[in-house]
Amino acid sequence: MATIELEALGKIYPGGVRAVQGASLRIEHGEFVVLVGPSGCGKSTLLRMIAGLETISEGTLTIDGACVNDLPPQDRDIAMVFQNYALYPHMDVRTNMAFGLLRRRRFPSAVRALLSPDYAANRIKERQEIDTRVLSAARTLGIEHLLARKPAALSGGQRQRVAVGRAMVREPKVFLFDEPLSNLDAKLRVEMRAELRMLHRRLGATMVYVTHDQEEAMSLGDRVVVLKDGLVQQVAAPRQVYEQPSNRFVAEFVGTPTMNMILGDMEARATGMRFRGQGIMIEGVLDAWKPFIRPQPRPVVLGVRPEHVRIAGGTGLPATVEAVEHYGDRMDVVLHCGDRTLTARCAPQPLQEGAQVAVTIDLAQTHLFDPDAAGARLRA
Amino acid sequence: MTQAPMRSGAVGGGVARAVAFATLALGTVVMVFPLLWMLGVSMMTADRAQAATVGGNLGELVRWPWEWEWSNYPAALTQIGSVPWWGFADALANSIVVTTLVVIATVLSSSLVGFAIARMRFPGRGGLFVLMLATMMLPGQVTMIPLFLLFRNLGWVDTILPLVVPAFFGNAFFIFMYRQFIAQVPEALVEAAKVDGWSWLGIWWHVMLPLCRPVTAICAVFTFIYVWNDFMGPLIYLHSDEQATLAVALNSFRNQYGGVNKVNLLMAASLVTMLPCILLFLAAQKQFIEGLGKGAVKG
DSSP: OOOEEEEEEEEEOTTSOEEEEEEEEEEOTTOEEEEEOSTTSSHHHHHHHHHTSSOOOEEEEEETTEEOTTOOGGGTTEEEEOTTOOOOTTSOHHHHHHHHHHHTSSOOSHHHHHHSTTHHHHHHHHHHHHHHHHHHHHHHHTOGGGTTSOGGGSOHHHHHHHHHHHHHHTOOSEEEEESTTTTSOHHHHHHHHHHHHHHHHHHOOEEEEEESOHHHHHHHOSEEEEEETTEEEEEEOHHHHHHSOSBHHHHHHSSSSOOEEEEEEEEEETTEEEEEETTEEEEEOOGGGGGGOOSSOEEEEEEEOGGGEEEESSSSEEEEEEEEEEOSSOEEEEEEETTEEEEEEESOOOOOTTOEEEEEEOGGGOEEEOSSSSOBBOOO | OOOOOOOHHHHHHHHHHHHHHHHHHHHHHHHHHHHHHHHHHHTSOHHHHHHHHTSOOGGGGTOSSOOOOTTHHHHHHHTSSSSTTHHHHHHHHHHHHHHHHHHHHHHHHHHHHHHHHHHOOOTTHHHHHHHHHHGGGSOHHHHHHHHHHHHHHTTOTTSSHHHHGGGGGOOHHHHHHHHHHHHHSOHHHHHHHHHTTOOHHHHIIIIIHHHTHHHHHHHHHHHHHHHHHOOHHHHHHOOSGGGOOHHHHHHHHHHHTTTTTTHHHHHHHHHHHHHHHHHHHHHTHHHHHHHHHHHHHHO
């Protein structure tokens, strides 16, 4: 276990492309942190910088208080699981898992080993230790029966387990995962997700995990780091990221279907406050909005998650059902409301495309953002 | 009963196959004929071999009855060098030593350099690679005299060092082949090995070299055939009979017997000299063809 501290970490590639800018973050002992963001946001680069596979252009990276900026990967005591597993195709599973330990033998140099008086005894002891650790990791992951096989003879899920096992036997300070589940089918991905979670609980190790799948990030991480264009957008627990996104990007990136965003003006009214924009008008009283209310209309972006858009039987905003997606336990309804499209998530009900319905928006669950490019959150 | 209509495409395909088969068969005959001719002549009596070769009477090759002159082989081998059998044994041992060392050195050095060019980032990498490729354009004759002078100044003449040591510095063609092959190996394998704690040398030895088996097979076979048959190098650098390789010894044998008087013995000795190459090719044929294919596709 270890703490990892990133201080204003940056990566500039030759040609001036900034992949990561000013990333600051402290990862505690035994924490599971997930870096998430769209393609090209710099999450893998950040992970590779922690691994030592990319040089650090700016800032400081410390592991357990020691600056590791210039340390090669082999001296950082980390283990990494790669997206395509990176199993050595010419070695069987046992050797693949033991490969890292073979390097860390007491006598990595054959000459020094041969000169040692206890060479044979030490060699046997080391080999036994390695075998014990490989077997123990294999048992934990349920791949004991695969130890003699070559990677080509394994399924995707089995390869994934071997890759995790290879990291486990090393007993490193830090585990790094670079989109390890992205090559698996949806069902297996969900299974492996649960296994990784249990593994983290059992090992109690510090883990940093990269994914572009926000669902994976939310389900796995103790904390989630959302990145965009090389900049950290928010670092928080999954629930907080979902319920209190720091800006429009985070609000739209996290959650499926994506949050509905309505551009309009907010103004104070005698009865409370009023939001009006894109053909939609909402009036009500909400204490949390008060700090942002002015007598003059103020441009804002109102965000509301699909589960907080309700299809009501009686009064509400008039809307037309454009499309319905059934998921068995729930349904997503695409509605035309005012001048724009809203998505609502609700319990299954008999709704036909083209039907006229009334929509209500739960004001207490709405979010306000600046309408500028940064789109910062206005409510605490 | 219905009859399937005959498709013109099928007929065309059949003709094309027949033409291809005939062409390949003809090619095979053309390629194999010299070998069969050698084999035939090596089994003939001296008079008959004379008629078949110097006399130009190719009919002798198929004239029946055939006398199998197996004694040509021991007769030829005992006449190589000054001491019966030992001359041949010496030359054989020298050829084996030189060839083995050169094959090992070429495989190790070429794969190491190819790996470095393909995977390591260092200033001037591209330029060095181009420079190395440019050496392939340089005819061997151009460097012959400077190299001889260099090795003579080092006192290496009449030792196998001038033949073996340069091989430890890589071969441009094989470096190119290794580089192309290694460039196709996923980068993640190298990174995984780095994270596992291995140095560049360790990654090359434990990960890359085993993965490069097809290229190594082709490199080893090509180098073996080239060095085993090499005449010019040993002729320039190895002056004494004790140091001569088989190719040089065979040439001495030809000079000794005027070439045509004992052509049957010359062919027998040549065939014995060729035998390791033929056996190696037959043994490594699968890997060899596979390696050529991989080189072509991945290169």
